[in-house]
Amino acid sequence: MKILALTSIRSEYDLLSSLFFKLHSDPEIDLQLMVGGAHNSPSFGLTKKDIELDGFNVLINIESLLDADSKSSRLKSASILLLSATDIVNQYSPDLIIYAGDREEVMIGALLGGYLSIPTLHFFGGDHASDGHIDNPLRHAVSKLSTCHFVSTKEHESRLKALAERGNRIHNVGSVALDKFSEINPNTGILNEIAGNKVDRPSALFIFHPVESEMDIASEVVCDSITALIEEGFHVFVGKPNSDHGNTNICHAIGDMERKTEHISVYGNLSRESFVQLFKASKLIAGNSSAGLLEAASIPIACINIGERQRGRYCTDNVVFVDTDKKSVINGIRKIKDQEFVTMVENIVNPYGDGKASERAYRLIKTIDFQSLLLKKEDPLLYVK
Known part of the structure; x- marks a missing residue:
């Protein structure tokens, strides 16, 4: 069985890495990766090197990311990826194309599968946030183009059915992103290793990505939030933002904060092992990363979600949503420090x-007849109640 997996950014690659290892070790499966986007960009850590270190076979490396930090650059980058990949994917002719999440590159995977008559498998479909970000309608659109779906929750399964996806296309396996938390052991020295010196405060993980509706205030939000965490007694480990439009101003704000205080450590791309160990060593995660909603409960630690991003997304009670002003962030910090909340x-x-x-995803991939599901003939009107 020939499987092509698409990956374009470190965060999404690590979501599926545990599954990739299982597929790669199976002698009956030829797993090849199509590596594009931020993986091939020095500005974002040139993380294709991490894929090479993991030992996976790379069918094609595509330098598709335009490092322009503009609205149009994401669309142009996606078009480069599609144009560069089409002939090679067609020649390789995989039995299945795998992709995960809600970034523009997954749309490329869905289009390649649809127009080249190759079955596709979408991870994390059916998820939804009410923040108005383009990722949400894109995720749903990709689901309609995909052959099958491996979802994380019953709610996600129900949402796909509401989009008129048949039940035999949907499999609730749980989130493959959580496997690494059971596979990677804690490291008591990780905070000092990343900081480069002794950290004598409790640690907070801070990740803040750009959002269109908050573009004008993003720098202020980042500075105020980090300041609030420091004032409340934390050493803040700050991850640089993704490649979305607006990342430059956030990076500048982070750099300004780094020069002002010793209670902050900034990282770009950490290894999978180091990131999970940092996550496990932290007392909380703050910002607007999906890791706070989807993964923090597996440690478990509290999450303070700041601003509009992730609003309305399914989560459990360890997540506290706050507005972007400093006072709201401080109130959120004090809430999660309350002993009743801690317990x-x-x-x-x-x-x-x-x-x-x-493991569940791997076994299903081995048994599902994806080719028999390739043609999507179902009429959405038949699903209207």
Whole structure:
């Protein structure tokens, strides 16, 4: 069985890495990766090197990311990826194309599969946030173009059915992103290793990505939020933002904060192992990363989600949503430090899964007849209640 997996950014690659290892080790499967986007950009860590270190076979490396930090650059980058990949994918003729999430590159995977008559498998379909970000309608559009779906929760399964996807196309395996938390052990020295010196405060992980509706205030939000965490007694480990439009101003704000205080450590791209160990060593995660909603409960730690991004997304009670002003962030920090809240978080169960999803996904990939599901003939009108 020939499988082509698409990957364009470190965060999305690590979501599927546990599954990739299982597929790669199977002698009956030829797993090849199509590597594009931020993976091939020095500005974002040139993370294709990490894929090479993992030992996976790379069918094609595509330098598709325009490092322009504009609205149009994401669309242009996606078009480069599609144009560069089409002939090679057609020649390789895989039995299945795999992709995950809600970035523009997954649309390329869906289009390649649809127009080249190759079955496709979409991970994390049916998820939804009410923040108005383009990622949400794109995720749903990709689901309609995809052959099958491996979803994380019952709610996601129901949402896909509401989009008129047949039940035999949908499999609730749990989130494959959680497997790494059971596979990677804690490291008591990780904070000092990343900081480059002794960290004598409790640590907070901070990740803030650009959002169109908050573009004008993003720098202020980042500075105020980091300041609030420091004032409340934390050493803040700050991850640089993704390649979305607006990342430059956020990076500048992070750099300004780094020069002002010793209680901050900034990182670009960490290895999978180091990031999970940092996550496990932190007392909380703040910002607007999906990791706070989807993964923090597996440790478990609290999440303070700042601003509009991720609003309305399914999560459990360890997540506190706050506005972007400094006072709201401080109130959120004080809420999660309350002993009653701490006790609640210690006993929480992650609704996204048990850390064994990759094995379930692997076994299903081995048994599903994807070719028989390729043609999507179902009429949405038949699903109207």
